[in-house]
Amino acid sequence: MKDCVVVGAGAAGLSAALTLGRARRSTLVIDAGRQSNRVAAKVGGLLGRDRRPPALFHAEGRAELLAYPSVELRSGEVTHGVREDDGTFAVTLADGRRERARSMVLAPGTDYRHPQLPGLSERWGNAVFHCPFCHGWEVSDRPLGVLATGAVGVHGALNLRAWSDRITLLTNGGELTDEQRERLAVGGVGWDERPISVLDGPGTDLRAAVFADGDELALGALLVKSTLYQRSSLARDLGASLNEPDEMLSVEAITVDAMGRTGVPGLYAAGDAATAVPPSMAAAVASGYLAGAAAAVQLAAGY
Structure with a gap:
């Protein structure tokens, strides 16, 4: 005992x-x-x-x-x-x-448990992360993305401005409200509501989010709601x-x-x-x- x-x-x-x-x-x-x-x-x-x-x-x-x-x-x-x-x-x-x-x-x-998006799992804990206070310093001043929807996505994107002035909220097909878009615009944060097909980059690094229509958004790291x-x-x-x-x-x-x-x-x-x-x-x-x-x-x- x-x-x-x-x-x-x-x-x-x-x-x-x-x-x-x-x-x-x-x-x-x-x-x-x-x-x-x-x-x-x-x-x-x-x-x-x-x-x-x-x-x-x-x-x-x-x-x-x-x-x-x-x-x-x-x-x-x-x-x-x-x-x-x-x-x-x-x-x-x-x-x-x-x-x-x-x-x-x-x-x-x-x-x-995070979104099942091709290219995400192999970068988890490195270029893809869930806590800005744990990983934000290491990715400072890069173009950063936030993968989330709704109020939590807006909150995460606005908070991430402490580490970079190039922030984009990615909803992966989810729609923002007019009020949420206004909050992001006032805060100097971009957004893209298109579906994402894959996260691309060498090894565990992140180069870009590739959208379903073939367009790309350059990214150095991605905050993901889990x-x-x-x-x-x-x-x-x-x-x-x-x-x-x-x-x-x-x-x-x-x-x-x-x-x-x-x-x-x-x-x-x-x-x-x-x-x-x-x-x-x-x-x-x-x-x-x-x-x-x-x-x-x-x-x-x-x-």
Whole structure:
């Protein structure tokens, strides 16, 4: 019986485990190796780790945990979880192993679902991105596009002006309202409502958006609206509530309080899976620390 099992070893999971380890709580971290930012070239906006490769961040985080004998790191995927009648938790891994713990931190990350547009997936995390605060600096002063529709597209395009004065909102066949076009015009942002056939460029770089009619728009990078969904049914299986994605935030997030408590005794959540706002590495580290601290306090109190 562990004190805590942490599902996920991204920024949030590692942060939670470090906090629990320093509180001398026996902690098992289960890592499926599916960190959302593993495809990105650099981490953006994380103090002390700004513009460093994500793989280096995760490797250093895992190495730091090895200094605490109460923390165990294990590769694997949790396929099922249950809260027992005595309030403890049991998880089953894909290889059939079963582990039990007095508390649990869910930090599995989320699946990013973006438009199925040819040329997009291979550039994801590089010339195509979802967070301007994480990637905007690296693409500053290039001609930038925003792939989205409606109010969220207008908002994203106007916000992106901080990084470039050449912004175009691409709706890929969706229609803007007259009011939205006026807002864009006043803000100095262009727009194009034609369907896009492919994103073109060498390797992971972006050269242009090619429209269905054959015309092209030169682009150096593209901000894409994505919707984030839970990777598994674990949160629901354990009785946690989820927020449904809306037009602006587009995150299916586990509902938590300021300390990562889900409302299910002993169950906490952190990172991308538990934020209803656009996620970031910095926010994940902070939420992991808070969830780990809350779990440690609960364990010390004996309930």
